[in-house]
Amino acid sequence: MNFYQKTKGILKKVSIFGLLTILIIAARKPEDRLPAGDADNGGLAIPDGFETLVVADSTGQARHIVVNENGDIYIKLRYFGKGQGGGTVALRDTTGDGKADIIKNFGTYKDQSSLANGITIHNGYLYYSSSLVVYRSKLIPGQLLPGEKYETVLTDDHEHGTHWHITKPMAFDNKGNLYVPFGAPSDACQDMVNSPGGKPGNVGLTPCPDLEKHGGIWKFSADKLNQTQADGSLFATGLRSIVGMRWNSADQNLYAVVHGRDNLRRLFPEYFSSWQSAVLPAEEFVKVTQGTNLGWPYYFFDQMKGKKMLNPEYGGDGKKEAEGAKYQNPIIGFPGHWAPNDIMFYTGNQFPERYKNGAFIAFHGSTNRAPYPQAGFFVCFVPWVNGKFSEKWEVFADGFAGMDPIINVSDAKARPMGLAQGPDGSLYITDSKKGKIWRVMFKGNKKSFGTAQLAAMEKHKLNGNIRTPHEIDDNLDKETKVAGQKIYNTYCTPCHQGNGLGDGSRFPPLVNSEWVTEDKRKLIQVVANGLEGEIKVLGKPYNDLMPKHDFINSEEMAQLLTFVRQQFGNMPDRVSVEEVNRVLKR
Secondary structure, three states: OOHHHHHHHHHHHHHHHHHHHHHHHHHOOHHHHOOOOOOOHHHOEOOOOEEEEEEEOOOOOEEEEEEOOOOOEEEEEOOOOOOOOOOEEEEEOOOOOOOOOEEEEEOOOOOOOOOOOOEEEEOOEEEEEOOOEEEEEEOOOOOOOOOOOEEEEEEOOOOOOOOOOOOOOOEEOOOOEEEEEEOOOOOOOEOOOOOOOOOOOOOEOOOOHHHHOOOEEEEEEOOOOOEEHHHOEEEEEOOOEEEEEEEEOOOOEEEEEEEOOOOHHHHOOOOOOHHHHHHOOOEEEEEEOOOEEOOOOOEEEEOOOOEEEEOHHHOOOOOOOOOHHHOOOOOEEEOOOOOEEEEEEOOOOOOOHHHOOOEEEEEOOOOOOOOOOEOOOEEEEEOEEOOEEOOOOEEEEEOOOOOOOEOOHHHOOOOEEEEEEOOOOOEEEEEOOOOOEEEEEEOOOOOOOOHHHHHHHHHHHHOOOOOOOOOOOOOOOOOOOOOOHHHHHHHOHHHHOOOOOOOOOOOOOOOOOHHHHOOHHHHHHHHHHOEOOOEEEOOEEEOOOEOOOOOOOHHHHHHHHHHHHHHHOOOOOOOOHHHHHHHHOO
């Protein structure tokens, strides 16, 4: 046998071996080609048959997420390039173990404002946003990072004071349209600083001027650059705050999860108990069509009554329906303050058939349920049945907080935030505290999946972060005796939390804060007169509204501030009634 014949024989054997290898790989079940889940499922409780692995452990304060068709992951960070090496993170797994071994920050843009959220892929571009601007960058095939050039798609160009809800998530339909919400700045269209009629914030403006440019969703061209709100058209109104919004290809409609209002007890203690304020009003899962009106700021949805109720700023008392029936009700009204921050419709084939076209919703978790434990901090699932969404929901993933009960939001180990579907049908979930990224995969038997697995997850509805709290037994204030603490729990914990650490993003900490420890006169003025605009606390910027509390009498003000200084600033000296009267000239 000559050299040519030997070589030909070897090549033939190699070719046959290679072909067999390819055939063996191709014959493997899809679930066999998935990476192994972590032994502890990344700390999560999920239905039997699913496995979870942690893709990355600490990318930064991760918000929304998108996964490209090649498996590359892009995450929008909360802060737009402030000390994080860029406002966006790109991740790639080159080894096939499901763990990201390449992690790169990129993107420092003209608008460096905080509260960045939205990120998605559309027509070969990576779209991403800050509070005020929607950008896009061209994705380059085979390259992890998009092109360095970025283009401005939309700018929120009207003046803003301290607006609470102006993040810019995005959704695209299949007709060349882009949908962007412009959130409202208040609970119910009040002047929170100079409200007429008594206590700040207790009177709503009629008609509400905010509805001209806020409290709704506007429709724009998907590919036109340098747009402002004037280039769009109002698509839906009466929507206070939207962080999660998606286009549903199953019925070609837009859907959103809407944050309900806050501060029922703090502003209207004569009408609402602490318990009512903790569980009301509903967070709403809604179908949004042209002309949708959910009734904000005049009405809120009471999920226990199943009705729209008149807001107290407009004469409501928790019992008056007035004309609430003329406004659209949600598909589901979830309990108050769970903070639904993303929604995703499952279109993959990896999960059992019952998940097809259903909606996953990530509940970021409450900050303002005190004196009751905080709630949310899980991912739910809403099935798609006979061409529409079920009115019943299921617990899909729990355990993010790592504790029960959750007294302060800062105690939670993680807070689920963003959702995305990978090209293989895996579900990705982000954490906003440190930036952990989970990947959920199905490895079980699709045919036998059902009643038993779902029943086991149903038991999680009895956990403290999901069940409705008992009005007496779960009230953390029932044994409070320290002077000033009950006042603090009523007016301060919704923002600064019971432990004084704030929520880590919008509301600053009080513990060892220079605003608490350095100048009693300044502290009295801030609490009584309110504060608006950017400030720094312990070196970190914050820009939210501190409303007036000048309705608190001098004795209670002294008790409150003494508690704050001694509890969170370790300052032994008290704030006296005389000091309060002298500063406020009472």
